[in-house]
Amino acid sequence: MPEIPLRVASAVLLTLTALNGPTAYADDVTPVTVTVNARAALATVPETGIGTNHAIWDSNLGTDETADRLKDAGVKLLRYPGGSYSDIYHWADHTAPGGYVAPGTDFDTFMRGARRTGAQAMVTANYGTGTAEEAAAWVRYANVTKGYGVKYWEIGNENYGNGHYGSAWEADDHADKSPAEYARNVVAYAEAMKAVDPTVKIGAVLTTAANWPDGLIAGGDDGTWNKVVLSIAGPKIDFVILHWYPGAFDKAGHVTDMLDLTRRQIAEHAGPGSERIGIAMTEFNTGTSSNGTNTQPGALAAADAYATLLANGVFTVDWWNVHNGIGNVTQVEGQTDYGDFGLLSSATCTSDGSVCEPPLNTPFAPYHALRMMSVFARAGDQFVRAASDQAKVSAHAVRRPNGDLAVMLINTSSDTSYPVTIGYSGFSPATGAPTVLTHTNGATGITSSTSGSATSRTLPPLSLTTVVVHPSSAQTGLPGAPGQPKASTVTDTTATITWPTASTGTRPIVKYEVHRDNGAVSEQLGETAGTSFTVGNLKPGTRYTVNVIARDSGGGVSWASPPLTFTTGTPASSSCAVRLTDQSDWGNGYVGAIDITNNGAPINGWTLNFTWPRTWQSLGSGWSAVWTQNGSNVKVVNEPANGSLPTGASTTIGFVGNYSGPNILPAVFTLNGTVCTTR
CATH class of the missing domain: 2.60.40.290 (Immunoglobulin-like)
Structure with a gap:
């Protein structure tokens, strides 16, 4: 992503105020049905899920004001030193030849701000103009000399943008700009960095499915960028890095396939034990400056994408950027959109001075989306399936360790308040009023109330709503959730599924049930007293996601196991x-x-x-x-x-x-x- 160097002065912060949105709706609006299936479990929310990027050209990178704003938003991971600057930045003397480095943005200042925020660091080592020795020295300084305990280290930024496929924006001094050369250097970097601190996690850059240059094969290469990088560097890395700028607000539906393709590539090319390799989305932004980047449509798309990515097992999603600067100024849904990819205002003005952003660190709408995400999906919560029958309304849900269920509803309509009926499967809500959190178009904060019921809600136009519902009865004495299932002997029509034994509650476990996720509806595929079950009557060439639950002698049911996804093949022999x-x-x-x-x-x-x-x-x-x-x-x-x-x-x-x-x-x-x- 292109960076815009900032030279902005400090300004006072605005106080957040609450604003309630409209609740009325037209008589002819068809009510929306949302289904939440607590038995269809997805990924568990990671500690590092909500992240953002810092950049060394941002003079407010290390201020207490900035750190406190990010803490309030629930940001738990901060990436440094900032996009393509990573490949020209030399940490030891805090220089970036050819770029602008703002005062007060050195590594120690960044770490002080990260600690004040309460966030872990994601550091990008310089591949383009650096060396493995320079990266290893950075690890030594960070984790041995200073004791910062920086766990996550990327090797380079968007290194496929070095000209190998035609377009060149990423610095790369290597004579050989192929994916093979990048992968060989990833191996060297990983070995040098882990020799200093064996606990660090090393990430390699991949291309994102259906985003340039994914799928391209350049002359002389043995395959695509991803195939070559994973084949060579796979055994040495711990995670892969994706960047995603979808350029539109309706692309969350691409996420499951995007990640499925990435996992297929990892499994096929990264060698034995590749299931250990995680996926990090270290740069993400919802759109372009022409369609409302820092106004409410961008916020709604951000919440939808963050929830979808995390539900599908990405361990961090990092917004681009904390401060970025003014761009193309437009009016979007009655609000001024500054074309700014930042979470917070940088207080910059257009070149002619005719339009200026609000005071420094004023939150833009996507900031409130991240804040909503952090209170909706907390570390340790488990995403469960949720679906809506109205394209303008998206639904996400998590189940909390205390048994509560949180449902996030997103209304993307500009002019319609939708009445919503929420149905629950595998969960019985309490009859009392739930806690309701709402952010509406133009609001400067999130409102909180205890109102309504767990089964109905009216969504204002362009709104984010989270409903936190208690269970109808105490969740005690139940079996523990079964462990991660695995699939073996997958054919065109059958699959054998095994899982670890669940812990017992106050009564013995009498059986396990295998449920298939079919949208937000579960289909029970079978049950057994053991910990292995062979599923039949499957369709060839079909992706299945299943969960296992334990049921005790009194009918008590456990949480669902982590999800297992597998794809059936085609007949082993055919005419x-x-x-x-x-x-x-x-x-x-x-x-x-x-x-x-x-x-x-x-x-x-x-x-x-x-x-x-x-x-x-x-x-x-x-x-x-x-x-x-x-x-x-x-x-x-x-x-x-x-x-x-x-x-x-x-x-x-x-x-x-x-x-x-x-x-x-x-x-x-x-x-x-x-x-x-x-x-």
């Missing part, structure tokens, strides 16, 4: 086989080749069918067959020249596939109605 390869990718489209092999009786005339996994995928064109698309379904019929396939014969057809989100390739193909083996 046909298909191989799909992505031969050339350019970020929003690709050339695909499909090899069809007939393993059965001779065929004279064939039809191949498959379905695009996602709505953002489509057929551009095809050749060597007659291609048609109806909805998400693709039908391919032979041409006269390749209609005859004797036993053992193959033919190859090709197409252009378009996509505008993570490109999950089709996995299930039928030839004349028979499911083929996908190779």
Whole structure:
């Protein structure tokens, strides 16, 4: 992300005030149904979940005012020294040749502010113009000399932006700018840094699914950036680094596939034990300066994305940036949007002085979104499935260790107050009024009240609402949650699931139940008295997420286990086989080749069918067959020249596939109605 050097003076802070939003709604508005499923557990909220970026060109990086604002927002991780500056910054003499370094932004000042905030540090070591020895010396100073205990260390910033794929914004003095050279240096950095402090965690830069240059293969490389980096550096790293600037406010639906593709790449290329490798989103911002970055639409998108990323197991999401500076000034939803990617005002003005931001450290709307996130999803809470039947309303939920349930509701409509009915599965809410937290368009704070019921709420336009609900009965004496399930012997239609024994409560455990997440509805797949169960009747090429719960002799039910996600394959043997390869990718489209092999009786005339996994995928064109698309379904019929396939014969057809989100390739193909083996 491009940085804007700041030269701003201190100013007094504004006092936060509460503002209630409207609650009336039109008679013709269709009520919204939100479903919360406490048995469909997702990731547990990490201590480092809510993060943001600091930059050495921000003269307010180390002030007490800034630290206290971030503490109030619940920020628990601070990244330093700031985006692309990381690859020109030399920590020992606090210089960044070619860039601006503000006074009072050195490493010790940063750490003092981080401690005042109560946040852990994420430090980016200089790959572009630095060395492994320089990084190791930084670890020694931080953790041995000063005792700061900095755990997380990235190797470089957006190093794929060094010109290797054409665009060049990231400094890189290496003659070889390939992913292989970066990966070899990651290994050297990791070894040198861990020799100083074996407890540090090392992160390597990856590209983000469906974001440039993901999918591209440059000349001379053995594969994409991610494949090459993971193949070489995988055994030496502890986490991978993604950056995401979706440029629109409706992209949270991409997150699950984005992370699934990343985990597939890690599993395939990073070697044995790769399940230890975590995912950090160390730069994130919701949009562009043209669509309301620091006003309420950006805040709503921020809350939606933070919740979705954390629910899917990312261990930190770090907003870009604390202070960033004024950009393109517009009016968005009745508020002035300064085109500022910061959480807090930098009090800067346009070049002609005609418009100035509010006083220094005035919170922008996304600040309140992070603050709402920190009170909604606290460290140790467990995300559970929640869904809405209205596209303008998003829902997220967490279950707390004390048995409470918190539900966050996001109304993105500009002009409609939606009445919402909340239904619960696997949880019985108390009848008393819940605690309700609300942030509305233009509000300078979050209001808190005890009002209404656990099952109904009216959402003001452009609002964030969190409802905290108590259980109807005390949550004592129940079994503990089963441990992390694992899948083995996954075929096209079956999977064997095993899990650690749950701890007993006041009564013995009599059985375990295996539940599949199907949106916000659970489908029980089976039950057993043991700790292993083979699930049948699964669909080929389908992603499943399951949880296990324990039930005791009195009917008491445990919390759900951590989630297990697995994908079924296709038949091990079939009368046909298909191989799909992505031969050339350019970020929003690709050339695909499909090899069809007939393993059965001779065929004279064939039809191949498959379905695009996602709505953002489509057929551009095809050749060597007659291609048609109806909805998400693709039908391919032979041409006269390749209609005859004797036993053992193959033919190859090709197409252009378009996509505008993570490109999950089709996995299930039928030839004349028979499911083929996908190779």
